Amino acid sequence: MNPYSGHILLVDDEPAFQRLGAAWLQGLGFRVTLAGDVDSALQSFREARPDVVLLDLVMPPSLKPEAGLSLLEAFREVPVIVITGHADHALALEATERGAWDFIAKPVDPELLRLIVGRAVQKARLEQEVQALKAAASVDEDYGIVGHAAPVRALRDMIRRVGPTRLSVVILGPTGTGKELVARALHKTGARNGAPFVAVHCGAVPAELLESELFGHLKGSFTGAHRDQPGLLASADGGTLFLDEVGEMPAPMQVKLLRFLQEGTYLPVGGRELKRADVRVVAATHRDLPGMVADGSFREDLFYRLKGIVLRTPPLDERRDDVPLLATLFLKRAVGARRRAQLAPDAAAWLAGQPWPGNVRELQSLMDCAAALAEPNARGEVVVGLDALLFAQGSGDGSAKPEPEPRRQGLDEAIAELEVRMITAALNATNNNRSESARLLGISRVGLLKKLDRLGLRQDHPAAER
Ligand SMILES: Nc1ncnc2c1ncn2[C@@H]1O[C@H](COP(=O)(O)OP(=O)(O)OP(=O)(O)O)[C@@H](O)[C@H]1O
Incomplete structure (x- = not known):
């Protein structure tokens, strides 16, 4: 260079x-x-x-x-x-x-x-x-699936165990909770790591095109088929095929997929010769797949073929303590390696209290937006405070979330609650580093230790620094 x-x-x-x-x-x-x-x-x-x-x-x-x-x-x-x-x-x-x-x-x-x-x-x-x-x-260690919450740790543990097997996997979870991330992690941890990972969004491809998209087609098999075209199964041969939103797959296609899963062979559209592909199938959906099986809108036999094992990605609401950590990660990613970036404690506490219906994706886009709008301070650091977040949220989708109704409580109780939220957020954002958390909170390390004892938080947040 x-x-x-x-x-x-x-x-x-x-x-x-x-x-x-x-x-x-x-x-x-x-x-x-x-x-x-x-x-x-x-x-x-x-x-x-x-x-x-x-x-x-x-x-x-x-x-x-x-x-x-x-x-x-x-x-x-x-x-x-x-x-x-x-x-x-x-x-x-x-x-x-x-x-x-x-x-x-x-x-x-x-x-x-x-x-x-x-x-x-x-x-x-x-x-x-x-x-x-x-x-x-630091991202690779966790397959990019960041978080300390118990369901996230359990998920990573399952990936470590299931990834290297040949089992097919169904990933269930609300939108934006990391289902594709999990599918990629399964691929990375398995023996197929060096082969392709091919994703198809079953709901985004028109029903009549999904078969040709997956199985490929021969020239002249339908109007517009000007040449032979291999499908995604052929592209994924030796690797992993990720069927995203498998719950949207039309019934006729479900039958053909089942045949492939049972026999390992498929017929391209307009073809007469069976083709063979060796792929591991990982499927995901935000819909209630067992419920769809029960009401007959998803084939039971296909469901059992797909579900060697079921993994669940929890809604962000069920792992609130991870919100500041994830927010800091997304902020740092958005700002880039050359700038320092951090979340102010008021911002971290506010983020941890939000409902997040769009889950991790919603949090990520808010942080992208906040990072784009934030001005670095005189030391070149980007510090995102609550005002910046509210501004980013308003400019992001034009709908600032209303503040929750204040609960009836005494001043001491309210202050203690705020202290717990801000201290927990600072500890989560710094991986339990007490010196760093004290700095973020603008108090001394000893002051922080006293507060941890008084608020009964010490055992929940064991010290990270030596
Ligand atoms: N635990 C996590 N750590 C880091 N990034 C995450 C985590 N969970 C999700 N993400 C990020 O959030 C975004 C949404 O994740 P992903 O696309 O995997 O969700 P999904 O459940 O497949 O969404 P959908 O159902 O809408 O397809 C991605 O950018 C992903 O990298």
Whole structure:
């Protein structure tokens, strides 16, 4: 990869240096954004998201080095190269102590600038890669199914046990609860991992096309069939076929699917020769499949063929304690690895109290929306508070949820309830890290420990940090 392909924020108030420095860096292949004072430097950092900052410490309006030094904290996510005068050795050392990655003296030697900036960009890239790998690793451990709630832990345990078998699986659960995520996890944990995972939404394909979609068709078998077309069963051969919303499958197609499941063979539309495919079938629906069997709208024999085992994805309402954790995950994903992001305690507590009829998907889209609307603070962090969430919710679907009716209770009781909600939310959002939770809540660690004892929360939230 070209070592000179990064994005540099050049912060210097001297127009001549801006011009020459930018031209030299651009000539090497870097993208350059310019800023000439403290405020525009902060704004450009937020908007341009550079890989590296070149920073002159003495700038308007104050022309005092302290103003430049204070920017080091705001830019701490990326390597900062400080530009100093020749006589400013002490200042350069102080800048390095306060987080600058390197320094270079004016008048700047262009070759030295090339070397230092090139190294800084490489460091920035490595750090970005490490962050991305860490994020991916922490998600992979749980097959991307995040949550500490008992039904979620039980679900992951079942996936670990059922994934490697050949059993077919039916996943039942309300919309947006992660059924497809579970199906993919089953595929990933099984021996078919390297083969394709093919999903078909049985309700989204018109009934008359579903057969050809699954089994394929031969040229001329119907108007518009201009050539032979293999179906999704053929594409999934050796892997997993995920039948999403299987409850929507029309009755004639149910018969044909059953035949395939029993015999392992199928007939493409317009074909005479049976084809064979080796697929593991995982089916899912938000509908009450056993109820549909009982009322005759879903074939009983097919249901028993599909249901080697039944897994259930719980509604988000039944795993409220996971809401802040999931919300923080989605917020971080939406903001990206290069920015820090966190949920303010009032936001976490509010989220945990919402009904979530659209389940995890609804929470995810709210966090996507909040992340898109949120402005990073002066330190480049995105902190989503309750006001931002309410705003995002209003702009998301235009229907702010009404606040629940206040219950009749005394002030002490109400305060204790609020404390429990905010503390639980902070602990969940930080994986029970007490120091981090105390910081989020704006209290000391000792203060938090006392509250945990007073509110009887200590045993529910064992300490995570050593
Ligand atoms: N426990 C979880 N951890 C992380 N992400 C989750 C979790 N559960 C669901 N999601 C995310 O929520 C979104 C909705 O999940 P998914 O599509 O799997 O739900 P579904 O039950 O199949 O929905 P539908 O019934 O509408 O098809 C996806 O982006 C998924 O990654």
